[in-house]
Amino acid sequence: MNYLIVGLGNIGREYADTRHNIGFMVADELANQAGTTWSTLKYAYYTEFRQRGHNVYVIKPTTFMNLSGKAVNYWMHALKIPKQNILVIVDDLAIPFGSLRIKPKGSAAGHNGLKSIEQLCGGQDYPRLKFGISDNYPKGRQVDYVLGPFDNDESKTLPALIEHSVKMVHSFVNIGIELTMTNLNTK
Numbered sequence: 001m002n003y004l005i006v007g008l009g010n011i012g013r014e015y016a017d018t019r020h021n022i023g024f025m026v027a028d029e030l031a032n033q034a035g036t037t038w039s040t041l042k043y044a045y046y047t048e049f050r051q052r053g054h055n056v057y058v059i060k061p062t063t064f065m066n067l068s069g070k071a072v073n074y075w076m077h078a079l080k081i082p083k084q085n086i087l088v089i090v091d092d093l094a095i096p097f098g099s100l101r102i103k104p105k106g107s108a109a110g111h112n113g114l115k116s117i118e119q120l121c122g123g124q125d126y127p128r129l130k131f132g133i134s135d136n137y138p139k140g141r142q143v144d145y146v147l148g149p150f151d152n153d154e155s156k157t158l159p160a161l162i163e164h165s166v167k168m169v170h171s172f173v174n175i176g177i178e179l180t181m182t183n184l185n186t187k
Helices: 019-034 065-078 112-121 144-145 152-176 178-185
Strands: 003-005 040-042 046-052 054-061 086-092 100-102 128-132
Touching: 003 019, 003 065, 003 144, 003 152, 019 046, 019 086, 019 144, 019 152, 040 152, 046 065, 046 152, 054 065, 054 152, 065 086, 065 112, 086 112, 086 152, 100 152, 100 178, 128 152, 152 178
Parallel strands: 003 054, 003 086, 086 128
Antiparallel strands: 040 046, 046 054, 100 128
């Protein structure tokens, strides 16, 4: 079986360590642990590796967040990956920082990257790993918050959370979404 792992984020140095780029950070660590390197291909940074007989393709869209669906749709069709074998790694304001939740489907909940994927890939029924970034920002400052860096306290626990996210991705590929939800989702 083949899997497509999509880390959402924005390209450019100014976005590198921001909350909105946590998908890129997790994808980078996934590739790092697999010993692979990134290539710049159509609509995405791309890498691949084999895991227990599975082909795992990883992309970081180069289309910017609000056009992520263009990259996902292209690679989903180019690699012939069914939607249930796509895992999108995304930041989530609605859950507390430190919470990691994998889900088989769901709404975009106002996230522009997920909205784009929904529109271009045919709906909401694709798995996603939601990385909680909390909603600790003043009214009207959401954009500044998601495009801002993690604070000092968050930065201390970030490596362990990224590591747990990578473990969730491996589990998704090896044993499926249901057992991964049961075994690895955090509060």
